[in-house]
Amino acid sequence: MRNDQLILGGLALVVGLTVGFGVVLFREAIDYVQALYYGSSDEHLASVARALPWYWVMLAPVVGGLAVGIFYKLLMPGRRPLGIPEVIEAAAFKGGRMPVRPGLMAVVGSALSLGAGASVGREGPAVTLGAAVSAWLAERLHFGRSLSRVLLGCGAAAAVAASFNAPIAGVLFAHEVIVGHYAMRALAPVVIASVTGTMVSRGWFGDFPAFMIPTIHQVNVWEFPAFAGLGILCGLVALVFMHGIVWGEKAAERSRLPRWARPAVAGLALGVLAIWYPEVLGVGYEVTDNALSGTLPLLFLTACAAAKIVATSVSLGFGFGGGVFSPSLAVGALVGGAFGIVATSAFPELSSGSGAYAVVGMGAVSSAVLGAPISTVLIIFELTSDYGLTIAVMVAVVIANVVTAQLGGITSWFHWCLERRGLRIGGHEVRLLKTLRVRDVINPDCLTVHPGTRLKTVREYLQRTPYAELFVVEQKDGRFIGTITLADLSEAAFDPALDDLVNASDVCRRDAPMLEADDSLERALNTMLDCKEEHVAVVAHEETRKFVGCVHESEVLLAFNRALMEARAEERGDQKGPATPF
Incomplete structure (x- = not known):
């Protein structure tokens, strides 16, 4: 080892x-x-x-x-x-x-x-x-x-x-x-x-579970269509829950209140709501326990679920600090409990009790919000130690996640937050490309010429460079001007009469693509594909355009391949794979 x-x-x-x-x-x-x-x-x-x-x-x-x-x-x-x-x-x-x-x-x-x-x-x-x-x-x-x-x-x-x-x-x-x-x-x-x-x-x-799970009667196999229906409902509720938070954020921005005053406004709305429904205050573990016990009436369950969604939307949207896990558990338990009352009244001889539906709803809504179906199912299993009920949770969780992904295009509240900021979480390979930077594969020894370089010299350099491409850079401040290839020379490439009349500045392509040193390799590959270039200039910053080197598509692919091999070795636990330094 x-x-x-x-x-x-x-x-x-x-x-x-x-x-x-x-x-x-x-x-x-x-x-x-x-x-x-x-x-x-x-x-x-x-x-x-x-x-x-x-x-x-x-x-x-x-x-x-x-x-x-x-x-x-x-x-x-x-x-x-x-x-x-x-x-x-x-x-x-x-x-x-x-x-x-x-x-x-x-x-x-x-x-x-x-x-x-x-x-x-x-x-x-x-x-x-x-x-x-x-x-x-x-x-x-x-x-x-x-x-x-x-x-x-x-x-x-x-x-x-x-x-x-x-x-x-x-x-x-x-x-x-x-x-x-x-x-x-x-x-x-x-x-x-x-x-x-x-x-x-x-x-x-002390060794106490987060929630007090009541004794659940054995889950009946004929209840699984009802659990599937609850999964659909929970997926829709999860979408409302997540869009409600976004609505709260947009409402806060439209209010033009200073940021420091927004939590107080949210507190006022929360306080008014809490006069009638104090269950909206805090993490909501108490109302979750009550919903799981199966003792709350239908009207209260539905009204309290709506109030909790509004309270969470206002709290997070207007600047209170905190997460979404506990509120989503509470909303799910309330919705599941309400659904369970309806299902039990329709088929009382088949029902395992509204408390079981509250447990299933708790798992389904929270998993759809978190984008963590496996973790949610395991939490429910650890809390209940009930294998039959866990299978019911699995059914509802899968369906709820499919509903949020297909109808709302949302696989996770956390991923959606990042996507709204322009950061998209892709597969493992895509994340690798986003993690690696252009500066890791940059070649600082690219062949450059200054704008006043004569055409004859440019032609000689192009014949000497392995990629048949030159980078035009200002001598004084190192500012990147453009690139020159044989195709850019056009007729001048074979006309010696122009050798002393034309310089690099006249024939360079000034709209050539470029990358910043801090860009990801994902952007580098996309840039190369979009402009059909294999060799791209690298600058320190787009504003200054200070030339720091160049990058070739083959180097990007080699770096990605090395990182992929390291990741695969890590996943397998291969101690002989490429080492990652401390």
Whole structure:
């Protein structure tokens, strides 16, 4: 065994311990802030709110929103809080690198938001915390891209496992959502981190499941058409849920309110809604448990699901910090419970109870939002230990994901966030091309001429260069002017009479394609395909056009092939494959 795996195992243990205690501290911070606003740190915030005067319930989120807005303005001016989309971006495009301080500040902002009662999730900030810790450690140890991504997965796994008391789901979530593929090299350290994070959480909070799952009667085989129908409904609800958040963001932009004031406005809307439906406050674990118990009436379930979607849309759209996991679980449980009441009333002798449908709905909506069907199914199985019910969840999860992908073109809320910013997560090979940079394959020794070079010299250079292409560059400032090929010379290529009358500036192609050194190899290949050029100039920046070298299509393909071989070796756990430096 190579020392790399031993070192990774030890670091995974460190990450698991650090993130586990970080999640504990994060949850304790939420409780402390909540006690300031509502007079109690009880996780059952809806019950706490019912005992308070209506004006208190309405104003607490407003004051909390104002505090969140001021915090972001002072400590994160002009920056959006980091979340799981940024963690995925770091793993897919940045070799596991992400800014540490903004990540930690985002976690603090989320604690302030959740303590104020914002309708957001705490699992997303926990993953951001785990990723920030891992990124800091990888940067300090000067890890390469591959090992940095593995550590990023360790941080995410430990965070999810500590949040849900579900170590298996933490492992699957890290591979499915963050790393993006299942690599044998990453499996052992991710498992170590996930189990360690779970042990820390259990040691502090006790070995209790995240939700109180009631005893489910045996699932009847004749119920599966109903579970399939619930999957369709949950897919549609997931689309409404995600589009609602986008609507909230657009409404915030149209309001032209300063960013620091937006969370307070969201707090006012949330407070007014909480007067009638206090269940919209916070992560929603209490209302999720109640929906799973099968004791809530149909009208309340449907109204509360709609209220929770509105509350989450306003909270996230107007600037509260937090995630989407817990709200999607709550909405799914409410929708599933309502569907279960209807199904049970239609076929009471076949039904396993509305609580079973709430469990299925919880899994279906959250999986469609997260784009993590396998992880979601594993979370449900770890929570219920019910094989029959897990099969029902699998059916609904698959159908819900198909509905969101086919009708909405959305495979994941996190991927959709990145796509709206121009970052598209493709397959594993595409992500490799996006990770590699032009500067990694640049050739600085390209043959260049200055604009005043005579035609005779240009012709001689073209015959000497292997690619029959010259780059015209200003001598004074190194500014790229254009390119010259034999085709660009036209008649001048064979007319000696023009040797002293024409120079490089006269015959060069000034609209020639160029790349920046920081461009991805994906863009390099697309540029070469679009312009049908195999040899392209590289500049430091498009504005300055300072020439730094050139890149050939063959070098791009060779670099991609090497990276692909390394990735395949990593997935197989091949210790003899191409090594990735620490």
